[in-house]
Amino acid sequence: MGFLTSFFKRAKPLLQLHSGSFSMDRGGCILATTLPTSFPQSLVLEIGRCVMETFRAGQTAQLPLNELVIHYPGLKITAREMRGGAIVFLSAPNLSTPTQQTSQVL
Amino acid sequence: METHYKILLVDDDPDLLEVFRDTLAMLPSKPEVHTAPSGARAMAMLEADSYRLLISDLKMPKMDGLQLLSVVRRKFPELRTVALTALADEHFRSRVYSLGVDLYWHKPGSEQEMTQFLECMESLLGREYDESGFRGVQSKSLMDLVQLECISQSSTVLRITNGPFVGRIWVNQGEVVDSETEELRGEDAFMKILRWKAGNFEFLPDEPHRPRTIFKSYNALLLESAQASDERSNADTSHNRVANAPAQNGVPRSSGLTEIVNTDCVEFAMKTVAETMVDSRGLENPEYIAGWMRQSLERFHALGETLQAGGLQQITGIGPQRNVAVAQKGGANLCVGWKNTLDATEVRDRMKKLLTLWAS
Numbered sequence: 058m059g060f061l062t063s064f065f066k067r068a069k070p071l072l073q074l075h076s077g078s079f080s081m082d083r084g085g086c087i088l089a090t091t092l093p094t095s096f097p098q099s100l101v102l103e104i105g106r107c108v109m110e111t112f113r114a115g116q117t118a119q120l121p122l123n124e125l126v127i128h129y130p131g132l133k134i135t136a137r138e139m140r141g142g143a144i145v146f147l148s149a150p151n152l153s154t155p156t157q158q159t160s161q162v163l
Numbered sequence: 164m165e166t167h168y169k170i171l172l173v174d175d176d177p178d179l180l181e182v183f184r185d186t187l188a189m190l191p192s193k194p195e196v197h198t199a200p201s202g203a204r205a206m207a208m209l210e211a212d213s214y215r216l217l218i219s220d221l222k223m224p225k226m227d228g229l230q231l232l233s234v235v236r237r238k239f240p241e242l243r244t245v246a247l248t249a250l251a252d253e254h255f256r257s258r259v260y261s262l263g264v265d266l267y268w269h270k271p272g273s274e275q276e277m278t279q280f281l282e283c284m285e286s287l288l289g290r291e292y293d294e295s296g297f298r299g300v301q302s303k304s305l306m307d308l309v310q311l312e313c314i315s316q317s318s319t320v321l322r323i324t325n326g327p328f329v330g331r332i333w334v335n336q337g338e339v340v341d342s343e344t345e346e347l348r349g350e351d352a353f354m355k356i357l358r359w360k361a362g363n364f365e366f367l368p369d370e371p372h373r374p375r376t377i378f379k380s381y382n383a384l385l386l387e388s389a390q391a392s393d394e395r396s397n398a399d400t401s402h403n404r405v406a407n408a409p410a411q412n413g414v415p416r417s418s419g420l421t422e423i424v425n426t427d428c429v430e431f432a433m434k435t436v437a438e439t440m441v442d443s444r445g446l447e448n449p450e451y452i453a454g455w456m457r458q459s460l461e462r463f464h465a466l467g468e469t470l471q472a473g474g475l476q477q478i479t480g481i482g483p484q485r486n487v488a489v490a491q492k493g494g495a496n497l498c499v500g501w502k503n504t505l506d507a508t509e510v511r512d513r514m515k516k517l518l519t520l521w522a523s
Contacts, residue, residue, distance in 0.1 A: 117455075132470060
């Protein structure tokens with residue numbers, strides 16, 4: 058049976074993937090963040106850059122936006138425009154957060 | 164020549180990977196078993212090589228098994244998938260099956276369970292894949308399912324899901340007695356459900372006292388449905404001929420956008436393929452928004468890859484004048500403008516339904 062015990066794994070805590078928020082000024086500098094320090098700052102800057110460019114491009118295209126929601130299977134990014142800067146919320150669905158689809162199935 | 168299928172086994176525990184690799188390699192079909200220690204590595208391997216079966220653990224760091232399986236189901240729909248877990252939880256099981264995964268299996272804890280597991284894996288390796296059809300116990304067309312239930316004089320409730328849409332067909336002693344989906348009921352709902360091209364199905368316990376709203380025989384219903392399908396197919400052929408013909412200003416006309424722009428709360432709709440704007444409705448200067456859509460898609464596709472968050476599903480924008488949603492389907496990009504009275508969740512839900520209808 059020693060062989061079979063290797064199939065079982067010790068229970069590990071569920072990992073919260075990149076959940077948190079940060080705010081960025083109009084110059085692209087991070088003002089405050091609640092993201093874990095393990096989350097690379099380069100990625101935070103990249104996310105901020107993408108949402109702010111999209112807000113600005115929207116203005117140019119005569120499509121002013123004050124909120125953006127970007128959906129990936131593993132991450133939802135919600136960004137709100139704030140006087141040229143932005144506040145960005147990241148929420149990563151994981152095993153402990155049921156989705157709407159699941160509740161329909163159940 | 165004998166075919167050796169490839170299996171990709173994903174788990175962050177190297178010991179377990181080794182044990183399962185050796186065990187699976189002894190299956191009668193002699194598969195090639197490859198291993199990946201993470202979801203990201205598994206994705207890279209799936210991109211690089213063709214696999215028959217993916218077996219993934221659920222609890223893994225960075226990209227967990229649910230995220231991996233969710234991405235894989237979209238990117239590699241022909242790949243057989245198995246979630247292998249030590250979690251004995253009905254909730255997770257439902258979530259895994261709702262992703263369209265073929266099998267949810269508890270990590271074997273005895274020799275008997277291991278034997279059963281290996282037999283199932285051998286069966287999955289040998290099963291042929293048919294792209295069309297509703298996936299449940301096995302792949303069947305919806306017409307086949309209804310016909311089988313009726314011929315065998317069964318009583319059951321057939322529950323079908325097609326993206327965000329859910330439909331039910333009540334069969335009582337071999338007769339279709341009722342159906343419903345969205346706001347439709349009866350024969351209209353039945354015909355609408357049978358138009359769906361793919362999805363999942365399950366059989367629910369029968370409801371013998373369900374009031375009857377459909378009085379036609381199942382043969383007549385299926386015949387009408389088949390005729391309607393043929394008519395749609397002929398209409399599509401002529402529609403494509405029109406759409407593919409060169410039109411004025413080099414822009415081909417028509418792409419189903421008229422139906423979209425006539426939908427409740429929709430203000431405009433635009434379709435592009437790669438960098439070419441195919442069509443738009445309800446916009447005076449579509450090229451501006453086409454440029455914004457193209458840049459936004461490129462930007463967030465690249466970001467998704469950097470973050471290893473999976474393929475971009477949808478971009479929703481909320482503005483003081485109008486809301487907008489951008490998504491991709493079948494190689495085309497669709498941008499829909501929505502009234503600004505809707506919130507972000509409503510825009511996302513309505514866009515999902517619109518995309519499903521568009522694809523149908």
